[in-house]
Amino acid sequence: MVNEETLEADVLYVGAGPATLASAIRLSKLAKSAGRTLNIALIEKAKSAGVHQLSGAVMDPSSFRDVLSDLGVEDPNLGTRVGDDHFYFLSSTQAFKLPFTPPSLRNHGNYIISLSELTAWLAQKAEQQGIDIFFGFPGQEILFEGDRVAGVKTGNKGIGRDGNRKSNYEPGVKIRAKVTVFGEGVRGSLTKVLVSRLGLDEGRRAQVYATGLKEIWKVLPEKHTLGCVMHTMGFPLGSSTFGGGFIYHAKNGLVYLGLVVGLDYEDPTLDLHGTFSRFKQHPIVRHLLEGGEMIRYGAKAIPEGGYYSMPRYWGDGFVIVGDGASFLNSCRLKGIHLAMKSGQLAAEAIFNAIEKNDCSQTMLSRYRDLVEGGSVKHELWGVRNFHQGFQSGLWGGLIQFSLQILSGGRGLFENPKIVEDHLHLGKVQDDIKGRWQHEKIVFDDKITFTKTTDVFRSGTIHHEDQPVHLHVSDTEICRTKCAQEFGNPCERFCPANVYEMVEKEPGRRELQINASNCVHCKTCDIKDPYGIITWVTPEGGGGPDYTGM
C-alpha cells in the first residue's frame, strides 16, 4: 500500500505559463517587501519550463516590463523588435497588400518572441525568488471543502493502459493551499470542472475559440527580413470562416508561420491541418518557404469570446488567471501581456487576502476590482463585441468591426448572443455556403507535410502504457450517429491524427485513439459535436516539446 502524501502551501499555482509565473513573482515581491515569508508552490504538467507553451507570438511588452521591475533586472533581450507591419488580403492565387495596417494589428513597439523561451526565463527567475516549481506534476483533481477550493491533487504516476498499477506506481500528492491559482491555459481540464461545478459562467456569454497551427521555418537568408510582421485574411478560409494567417520574421533566420481558424466554422468536412497546408501552398507563402527547412510544428486553441465570455474568475479559495479566464484580446491577436497582467493583479488581491487571513470570495473579489478598474478592462472593453461581429461572415464582420471602432467597441449590436462552437457544426448533407472543397492535398514533404510528420516535429512523446487521456464517453455514437450526421469530424479537427475511424472488421469502422500523438491543443474538447470528448491530463512529463516555439 502506497500512501498519498499531503503538502501544505500558502498559495498553489496550477500551470507554469506567463500568467502564473508573473503572478508568483509579484506575490513573492509583495511578501518580501512586507517582511513576510510565503510558501508559494507551482505545479506544471510538462517535464520542464516552457515546453508546453505555444503562441504566435508578437508580445506587447508592457506587463513584461512590470515583471522586470518586480525582479529589479535588466531586459534580457529575449525578442526581436517589430520593424515593418504588413496586411494582405489573399485570393487563391494573388496577394493584395492593404495600403494601411488596421490599428489593432499595428505592432510598433512590440516584440516577436518565443513564448516557450520567455516562459523558461520567467520560471528560472521565479525559482531564484524561492518559488518551488514541480515539473511533471499535472493537476488532476480539485480538492473542495463544500464550494471552497482547498487545493489540488496531482496525477498518479505508473498506471498502465489497462488501469492497473505498474512497478513504478506513485500516487498523486494532495497540495492544500489558502489560495489556488488556476493558470492551466486555454480550456484547462480543472478550470472546466471548476466553472461547471460552481456555475462561474452563469449570466455570461458562451466561450468560443479558434485553433492556431504554427510551424517554425529556417528560410533562405535572402528571404528573411528581421522584425517583419505580416498578417493575412482571405484564402484559404473563404468568407464564412473566421481566421487568418501570420508570418513573423524572428531572430536567427527563423520565420514563425501560422494559421488561426475560428472553431465556430460550420463545415464538418473542414480539415484544420489541411487548411494550414493550403495556406502554405499560396504563391506568396510558398515563395518564402521554398529552399527553407521546417523545424517545429504545434497547435493550440485560443479563447476568442472576450469580455462578455469571461467566467467569474475569483471565488472562495481560488482565482483564475490568463487564457483560462479569457484574458486575451483576439482583435489584436495578443494575450501574453493580459495574461501576465491578470496574474500580477491576482497576486495583489491574494496578498491582501492572506494578510487579512481571509481568502474568501468576498476578499478575493479585489482581483475583479483591480481588473475592472484598470488597463485590462479598458483594453478588453474596446473589443468586447469583436468576435461576435464575425458570426455573420467576413464581410459583415469587417463592417461591424469598423462600426465598433467608431463607437468605442459597441458596433451595431451590444453583447449579441453567441453559441458554443460545436453547435455551429453543420451536417454532411447540409448545403453549406463556402464548403471546403475536398481536393486531396498531396503532401510534397518540402512545403506541406503529413500530420504524422508534423507531429514528429512537435516533439510529442507520451508513455504508450498509460490510460488514454482522451475520454470518449460513448464510442458507439462515433460509429453510428456521428458517422452519418457529421462524417466523424474528429479525424479532421484534430491537427495531430489522434482520432481515426478504422475498419476493425469488414463493414464496421470504429474509433481508434492514437493518444500518444496528442499535442494538447484542446480542439477536440471544444469542437466535438456531441460533447462526448473530455481531455484530461496524461501522466506528468508527457506531451509536446515546444522549445523555441
Ligand code: SF4
Ligand atoms: Fe488537440 Fe484533442 Fe487532437 Fe490532442 S486529441 S491534439 S487535444 S484535438
